[in-house]
Amino acid sequence: MFRTLAIALTLGTTLSLAQAETTPDAFVMTLSTEVIDAVKADKAIQAGDVSRIRTLVDTKVLPNVNLQRMVVKSVGQPWRSATPEQQKRLTEEFKTYLINTYAGALTQVRDQTVKLRPVRAGSNANEVVIGTDVVNKGEPIQLDYRLEKAGDAWKIYDFNVLGLWATDSFRSQFARDLSGGGVDALIARLSEKNKQIAGTKN
């Protein structure tokens, strides 16, 4: 569909801009299919080459994520009292950690397909929840996304696996370090975790 659209546009036909606007469910479907297909097509990824998976997440998924919003949501109140320098370092470590998390999930991809569940509108037209089921055999795995409108496109600002929202899970796990040693403790913890993950080859 998108290829046809692109061809149509390049051919200079009279497609109005309104038609080029993506619906949130189409956005999620395209992105998930692309990522799953990329994993399936890549023998190195299936063999567990984590650096390849990270590159895939970095190039394909991350541009569609509002990282800033995710990190603020995951950190909660302490974010406001952090210095700009701390915020910058925290965002960097969080980004790496998020890539690692997502990459870890992708190592589980085998021959799944993705199905949309009925759209559940969010509190306003600019934010929606899109639910998908990752279907293999047996029980489907629930994978949902919170999306915000960004111009004509959509950006992911939260996702959930089997009902657990990523930012909720992060906030719960971050809380101990934040209350113990503040933002610096959390930065140290994330940095340590990222190094540890980088150290394990598989």
Added chain:
Amino acid sequence: MSRFHFALAALLLFVLGGCATAPGSPNDPFEGFNRSVFSFNETVDNAVLKPVATGYQKVVPQFVRTSVDNFFANLGDAWSAVNLVLQAKPVPAIEMGMRFVFNSTLGLGGLFDIAGDAGMERRNEDFGQTLGRWGVGPGPYLVLPILGPSTVRDTAALAADFQAAPAAWFQERRDQTGVTVLQVISTRARFLSATRTIDDIALDKYLLIRDGFLVRRRNQVYDGNPPEEPEPPEPPEEGSDKPPPK
């Protein structure tokens, strides 16, 4: 076995219930106790379960392991069908009943998941979900020795679930033990790579598993459509008009 576990859990709950840690989730008043059982389980898992499951995965060929998984899942389907009846959901109950009948006959006693190949999805229902459907709240989070994450409600429900466990389909005590051991090993083997991923990414494994377990159970009770919970408020961003730091 069921009575023993239930009594043990109830006793531990009673004795150690007092040692709740101060800050934490309202769902987890026994966090201190739960964490100690959790680390006990981790020790057992690392020392026994994981090595045995890894060996099982290495030695037993894939098609045999799939058949073993199918066999247990098929018996689970029958119990799911019963629970769907108890939950007054006739259509899914019939579907899961059909699934069980197809697989038990044409699928050679459940060794082959022909219903799944034909596109019939599996729904796992247990008595804890049935109680939830009847309006029983989950109660506090509870980590059970060996059995792992649970809630007070689900622990009570285990008494019924054990009566319908695959082992209950066998007469001889020796067979029952063998079946239970095989079920535990094959289940653990299926989750080897998933738990490896969790080990990799978790900052606090206890919390990750607890939060995940609680929302998943809630989801299961509402069949994937839990009543909407308001998104937690986001702290107002200072300088949100500035571009995000790169």
